[in-house]
Amino acid sequence: MKTRYISLEPLIDWRRSERPLNLHFSFSTTRPLILEIGFGNGEYLANRALQNPGVNYVGLEKEWQSVWRALRRIARLKLDNVRIIKADARWAVFRLFEPLCFKEIYSLFPCPWPKEKHEKHRLFGNRFLKRLNNCLERGGLLWIVTDDFHYAEWVMNQTEDTGFKVLLEKVPPENFLTKYGKKWIDEGKTFFYRLTLKKESHCYENAITYREMKTYYIEKFEPRRFKPYPVRNDVVVDFKDYIFDPDQNRALLRAVVVEDNFVQDFWIEIRKKENRWHIRPASGCGWIPTMGLQRALDAVYEACKIK
């Protein structure tokens, strides 16, 4: 198989960056910022960036295959005004962006999740809209194009107290020839719905900030008797694999933490240092110091204390 390399330079390494992100810092020049959510293959994002060199574009997408295709496009077109964030928008918009940072935010054909029981998966619910309002400049625009009237209607019903004035209109499909746009045209759709949400007042749904992490030192650790309990409250912590290496005096415990749609899967180490044992997240796992991560450390500490 022929190996093809693509530059990862447009990817923003959000785990290693200060959060909220200073997006202007990610580009070589400061220009107005526009965000696309769920860019799929990235054709619309890349074309807009090509046509508007005076604007910096940020694409947010959760699937690696899509990110990879977009990176290829960006490389082929030699675009220096696009950056990509690979993350789930359901938590990323709450954790990564500063207030008032975008001039415009848009999304083409977000998944409508038509079944009632899947409603929780739909993007652009009330709190999400409030947060997007917070990220938009004064007078900024959020717009969504969909082929699905029921989804458009559902989003409209989510706009209470979001600070947006909403307009729903039918638009000709030719301007939205993305993978999904073409698919719906091939299926016979002759127009799409465009929802335009204009920011009229500011929402104070600020980004979730990170806390200082507390690690623990203990005098005594009994690796064979150690058994931490899962946590089940506003965050969920499950403990999985556990390894103890007597030569290194080091235990490793895998923790999976779920909080607010955000999942972290990392290792906690309990390591002997001089006469004490240090409990902390192991390096090299790309964890970030959230409240859930702290709960996992607290649970390990409590388990170490049990005789």
Ligand SMILES: C[S@@+](CC[C@H](N)C(=O)[O-])C[C@H]1O[C@@H](n2cnc3c(N)ncnc32)[C@H](O)[C@@H]1O
């Ligand atoms: C129906 S596709 C539309 C793709 C593209 N905009 C187009 O018009 O062809 C929806 C896209 O949103 C992405 N997506 C869905 N949920 C997401 C989320 N929570 N965070 C980021 N991207 C998401 C999917 O991976 C997919 O690429």
